Amino acid sequence: xxxxxxxxxxxxxxxxxxxxxxxxxxxxxxxxxxxxxxxxxxxxxxxxxxxxxxxxxxxxxxxxxxxxxxxxxxxxxxxxxxxxxxxxxxxxxxxxxxxxxxxxxxxxxxxxxxxxxxxxxxxxxxxxxxxxxxxxxxxxxxxxxxxxxxxxxxxxxxxxxxxxxxxxxxxxxxxxxxxxxxxxxxxxxxxxxxxxxxxxxxxxxxx
Numbered sequence: 502x503x504x505x506x507x508x509x510x511x512x513x514x515x516x517x518x519x520x521x522x523x524x525x526x527x528x529x530x531x532x533x534x535x536x537x538x539x540x541x542x543x544x545x546x547x548x549x550x551x552x553x554x555x556x557x558x559x560x561x562x563x564x565x566x567x568x569x570x571x572x573x574x575x576x577x578x579x580x581x582x583x584x585x586x587x588x589x590x591x592x593x594x595x596x597x598x599x600x601x602x603x604x605x606x607x608x609x610x611x612x613x614x615x616x617x618x619x620x621x622x623x624x625x626x627x628x629x630x631x632x633x634x635x636x637x638x639x640x641x642x643x644x645x646x647x648x649x650x651x652x653x654x655x656x657x658x659x660x661x662x663x664x665x666x667x668x669x670x671x672x673x674x675x676x677x678x679x680x681x682x683x684x685x686x687x688x689x690x691x692x693x694x695x696x697x698x699x700x701x702x703x704x705x706x707x708x
Contacts, residue, residue, distance in 0.1 A: 524572065524573075525572055525573065525574050525575075525577065525677075525699070526538070526570075526572040526699075527699055527700050527701065528698065528699070528700075529696075529697065529698050530570060530680075530697040530698065530699055531555060531694070531695065531696075531697040533550075533553040533554075533695070534550060534553075535550060536548060536550060536555070536568070538570060538571055538572070539568050539569065539570060539571065540568070540569055540571055541566050541567070541568050541569070542566055542567045542568075542569070543564055543565065543566040543567075544560055544564050544566055545566065546560065547559060547560055547564075547565070547566040547684050548566065548568050548684075553695055554584075554693040554694060554695040555568065555682065555693065555694045555695065555697075556691065556692075556693050557591070557682065557683075557684040557690075557691065557692050557693075557694075558684070558690075558691045559684050559685075559686075559688060559689055559690050559691070563686060563687050563688060563689060564686055565683075565684050565685050565686030565687065565688075566683075566684050567594060567681045567682065567683050567684070568681065568682045568683075569594070569679040569680065569681045570679045570680045570681075571679065572679065573677040573678055573679055574595070574652075574677060574678070574679070574680055574699065575596070575652070575675075575676070575677035576652055576653050576654065576701075576702040576703070577595075577651070577652055577680075577699050577700070577701070577702050578649070578650075578651045578699065578700050578701065578702045578704065579593070579595075579649065579650045579651070579680065579697075579698070579699045580647065580648070580649045580650075580696070580697075580698050580699075581593075581647075581648055581694055581695070581696060581697040581698070582645045582646065582647055582648070582694065582695050582696045583604060583645070583646055583648055583692065583693065583694050584643070584644060584645045584646065584692070584693045585604075585605060585642070585643075585690070585691065585692045585693065586642060586643045586691075587690070588605065588606050588688070588690065589604065589605035589606065589685075589688070589690040589691070589692050590605050590606050590607065590608045590683075590685035590688050590690065591603075591604040591605050591682070591683045591684065591685065591690070591692045592604045592605075592619065592682075592683045593648070593650055593680065593681065593682060593683075594678075594679075594680065594681030594682075594683065595650065595652055595657075595674075595678065595680055595681075596652065596674040596675070596676060596677075596678050597674070597675075597676030597677065597678040598621070598673065598674055598676070599621075599674075599678065599681075600618060600619075600620060600657070600671075600674045601618065601619040601620075601683070602616065602617075602618060602619075602648070602650050602659055602667075603615060603616070603617045603618070603619050603627075604616075604648070604683075604692070605690075605692075607619070607627065608685055608687065608688065609626070610627070613636075613637075614627060614632070614633075615633060615636050615640055615661070616633030616636045616648075616659045616661050616666040616667050617631060617632045617633050617667065618631030618632075618657065618667065618669050618671075620671070620673075628669075628671075630669055630670070630671075631657075631667065631669035631671070632667070633659060633661070633666035633667045634666055634667070635664065635666060636661060636666055639661045639662050639664055639666070640661065640662075641662070645695075646661060646662055647660075647661070647662050647663065648660070648661060649661075651702055652702060653702045653703070655670050655671060655672040655674075655675070656668070656669070656670050657669045657670070657671070657674075680699070682694055
């Protein structure tokens with residue numbers, strides 16, 4: 502009877518639904534081959550892996566999707582490479598309540614808001630204090646761009662291709678949450694991400 506117990510425990514562990522991890526995972530979040538460690542909202546088929554990059558291509562219904570890490574992060578230093586051509590509405594999600602670093606065009610404003618913070622659907626959704634500076638001169642359309650996002654307490658900073666664009670302070674987003682990559686609904690678009698690395702927010706400043 503006792504010999505059967507380890508087998509039962511193993512089967513139970515395999516059958517149990519996967520839960521979002523609460524502890525942060527540091528290092529490379531993307532292995533270049535699979536979406537292990539990630540989960541998608543909506544139509545997961547929007548997200549694939551090709552040539553060492555995560556590719557998000559909207560479906561025929563333009564339903565959109567967000568690809569989230571299974572681990573949660575509060576304070577962190579994230580770097581990744583992103584590339585797109587043409588009009589996209591994408592971004593990196595962080596914290597709870599959800600805050601977004603915009604990539605590409607704002608669907609509501611119809612202008613490029615790359616490296617600006619999007620705060621929600623009401624009020625001042627792109628506050629002036631959270632808007633990126635000098636982005637147009639830094640952004641390379643159709644090429645890989647390096648994005649860095651650092652969250653430390655109520656301070657949120659963004660760098661694009663090595664230059665700091667945004668330094669935003671807002672205490673309204675205190676909670677740990679998964680990091681997310683977006684394909685916006687209502688738009689025919691494609692965006693790619695790779696070299697996604699997260700580390701402690703309290704290492705070298707990198708400035």
